[in-house]
Amino acid sequence: MxxxxxxxxxxxxxxxxxxxxxxxxxxxxxxxxxxxxxxxxxxxxxxxxxxxxxxxxxxxxxxxxxxxxxxxxxxxxxLQHAPDRPHLLQEKFMEHGGAQCGFCTPGIVMMAKALLDETPAPSEDEIRFALAGNICRCTGYTKIIEAVQSAAEELNKARAQ
Amino acid sequence: MRRFDYYQPKSLEEASALMADLGSEASIIAGGTDLLVEIKEELRKPRHVVDIKKIPGLRDYSYDAETGLRFGALVTARDLEIWAPVIEHYPNLRTAVAALGSIQVRNRATVVGNVCRASPSADTIPPLIADGASLSVYNRGDERQIPIEDLFTGPGRTVLVPGDIVTGISVPPSRPQSGRAYIKHGRRKAMELATVGVAVSLERDGDTCTEIRIALGAVAPTPIRARNAEALLRGRAIDPAAFTAIADAAMAESTPISNVRASAAYRRDMVGVLTRRAIGQAMGGV
Structure with a gap:
């Protein structure tokens, strides 16, 4: 029914x-x-x-x-603020090359957002722990982690100001 | 996914009567992280799915130094993972819930569901058995307690009968001079089913081990107690020289199978290694 x-x-x-x-x-x-x-x-x-x-x-x-x-x-x-204004995490994924085929990217960006909402300044281990349930078969994760770290830094800078 | 009828009872009474009426073709859904996979993969073919999430009171969890830990059937693995009293007083259960699937899964998966699914490799079961935890079960007006170690009759099978609704789990408080550990062994750190899981909870008085419970996962048709191994330490002075004999006893009590994750021989060897290691960790917590 x-x-x-x-x-x-x-x-x-x-x-x-x-x-x-x-x-x-x-x-x-x-x-x-x-x-x-x-x-x-x-x-x-x-x-x-x-x-x-x-x-x-x-x-x-x-x-x-x-x-x-x-x-x-x-x-x-x-997530994006307007059609041509991506979310900070999306910008950072582009900047750092955190996507190759891109299929896993929306899920990873959503998980990264959930992480930063709870833990604004995560360590690399915390990022890896949070993303354990997001499989990427292209990148090897290094650039993904860098993108999340970079977004966290910028968010915290903005908060401090 | 196969078709099924979906029900949302608003009370325990209603849910229990419904499950008793619908019989063996009905499945309860709480978190759904196991059930939906089993339906999709046609491992289970329920005609009726009864969602218990509209029943009030099942999301509560509490800790009291006198009475211990209690959590309802809808409390998720993630709820317990990030809750200070569990982190502080039940590091064994904390390790188990934090190693279950991913955060996405743990935000839906309930601990009661992980127990009731009765998988021999379920992470939460060995620490709960080692701690002497019990289930609260409601059935059409009657309530009863079942020690978790008495729940299982085989892989995926329990003593629960139609109409039973598990409402929560109670774990006894930690006594002074007690320690507890759970070690999950797998091929990778995350998103893994346990190849072997070993939980040890012990109490001591000075150098004497006054009580110990060892629970093993993934090495028998159900999670088991290693009673012979326990008997070698209970009431005796804690002597690391005896650990080899204890580990050997735990290995002898295991009846593992070979499957895609490991051979039986490897599993049995790991029971020995991890039992010794878990006793050490539990002692460190004393």
Whole structure:
């Protein structure tokens, strides 16, 4: 039976139809048209579908859409300030070459945002620990870590001023 | 994903009656990080999925020096991972929850779900067994306690019956001069299932070990106690010279299988190494 699931996605209320056996990931991508959130493994191993749900990073492939009734969802599309104004993390990923094929990037950027919201000045170990559930098969992670470190530094500089 | 009917009971009574009515074709969903994978991979084919997240009171967790730790069925691995009383008083459970999947998974996965899934390699089970933890179970108006070490009957199988809703877990308080450790052994640091997991919780009086519980994961059809190994230390002076015999006893109590993650022989060897190491770590916490 299809239900109408009401949730806030990137600050806007959405009513999305979903049967019980559909994941939040599929509904966001197909019914919501938000294809920035990627479908990699679909079993919670790769992190490409990472979104922020009620303030916490989760794998959208392991949440049923019906479980998201009333939830506040942030996806990669909600991160940028305006169409031509990327989020600081996105800028830093570009600057440092933190993406190659780019498939894992939205999930990693969302996880990095969740990390910096909680831990504004993370150590390299803390960044690696936080990103353990985001698999990148291209980069070897070094430039990704550098991008996150650089974003953290700039955020903290801005805060100090 | 296969089709299923989805229910959201608003009370324990309603959930329990529903689960009793629906019988064996119903699965409870809490965090869903195991269940949804099993449904997608057709390892489990429930016709009914009962979501217990609308039931009030199951998200609570508390710690008291007299009564210990208690947490409800909806408390996530991440909730406990970042909570000071767990970090301070239950370093074994802390190690286990922090090694379970990724942060994304731990923000959904519940500890009660990890226990009830009854995987022989579940990270949270050995430390909870070693600490003497028990489950609170509700069934149509009745409540009962089940020691976690008595819960399992085989891989993925427990003594729970239709209508049972596990409401939470209680872990006894730590006594003075006690120590506890959990060591997870895998091929990599994160996103890994345990090849072997060893938990040791002990109490001492001066140089004498007054109580010890050793729990082993991933080396038998269910998590097990290494009772013969424990008996070699309980009530005796703690003597590192005896550790080899204790480790040998724990190895002899293991009945591991060979699979994609490790051979049986390697697992048994690691039980010896890690039992010795975990006793050392638990002593360090005394």
């Amino acid at each position: 299809t239900r109408i699931v009401t949730m806030t996605v990137n600050g806007q209320e959405h009513e999305l139809p979903s049967p019980a056996n559909r994941t939040l990931l599929d509904v966001l991508r197909s019914e919501g048209g938000l294809t920035g959130t990627k479908k990699g493994c679909d079993v919670g191993d790769c992190g490409a579908c990472t979104i922020i749900m009620d303030g916490k990073p989760v794998n959208a492939c392991l949440v049923l859409a019906v479980e998201a009734e009333g939830a506040d969802i942030l996806t990669i599309e909600g």
